[in-house]
Amino acid sequence: MTPTDTRVKPDGLHHLAIATADIKTQIAFFTDVLGCELVALYWMHGVKGAWHGFVKLSDTASIAFVQSPEIAGTRTELGVSHSGTPGGACAPGTMQHVAFNVADDGALLAMRDRIRSRGVPVFGPVDHGFCKSIYFAGPEHLTLELSTSKAAIDARAWIDPEVVALAGITAEELARFKAPAKYHNDGPPLPQPAHDPAKPHMTHPEMRYRAMLATPDDRYTRERSDTEPPVKIAAE
Structure with missing residues (x-):
């Protein structure tokens, strides 16, 4: 049962996953240039041959990376897969750019210095009225x-x-x-909706996807979950 609550909505970014052909280079950039510590690097759950890495933005938000043989063989094309600049074009549905938050103007300028100290050009700050921003590039045309x-x-x-x-x-x-409808459910959890091609869908093979849609939630959770970390640590 979903409690009556006007806050039934996302409340922040948990993690943004970026495809990479060189996870070591991405981790090195985000740790050394931006100062975000590495907190996870393991075989991606349910994806054969893929690695998953996480660097920490805060206790509740991370930037993640996914590396797989298929990603390594996928071509990057500026103007299609990547924008290349803050105002550049790229394909609909792709990430045009990503902005990370810092606490205040002083932190913004300190980050500009940190990034430049690693040899990476930074532009700004630019005052947009409701925020101030600095701009720079990351590995693989981020x-x-x-x-x-x-x-x-x-x-x-x-x-x-x-x-x-x-x-x-x-x-x-x-x-x-401007004022999305509130949501609550006083009954049992809702099942999957009837398949409607007009709605957004993942692009799994059709037969597999239809089987996924027919799978009860408790079974899907049971079969797909993997809670064991790769390194066993002693209880404190």
Whole structure:
């Protein structure tokens, strides 16, 4: 049962997984250049031949990396798989750029110095009104940003009526987007919905995917879970 709660929504980023053909280089960059400590590196659960690495942003947020033989053989194409610049184009649904948070203006400038001290060019800060940002590149054509805000974004000031109209968003839709419906479920957990091709779907082979959709949640959890860490540590 889902409790009646207006907070039935994501409350932050747990981890963002980045594909890589060189996980060591990515880990070296994020640890040395950005100062994020390595906290996990293991065989990815349920994905044969793949490695999964995590570097820590905070106690509840990480940047993750996935390396597999298939990724190593996949071609990078600027303007398709990667934007290459903060304003560059890339394919719909891909990550155009990612911005990490820092506490304040002083931390932003300190991070600029840290990154430059490792020989990596950094541009900014640029004041965007609701945040200040610096921009730089990471390995394998990542487009990266660090940002800081003094307050939450004020939707009254930052939702542009011109862009709303150009995006085809009606007044009714805008009101719904600004105040999403609350959700609660006083009954039993909901089963998978009926298959609707118009909805977003993962791209597993069709027969496998349909079998996954028909699998009860408790069975899926039982069969897919892997809770044992690769290194056994003594209880404290």
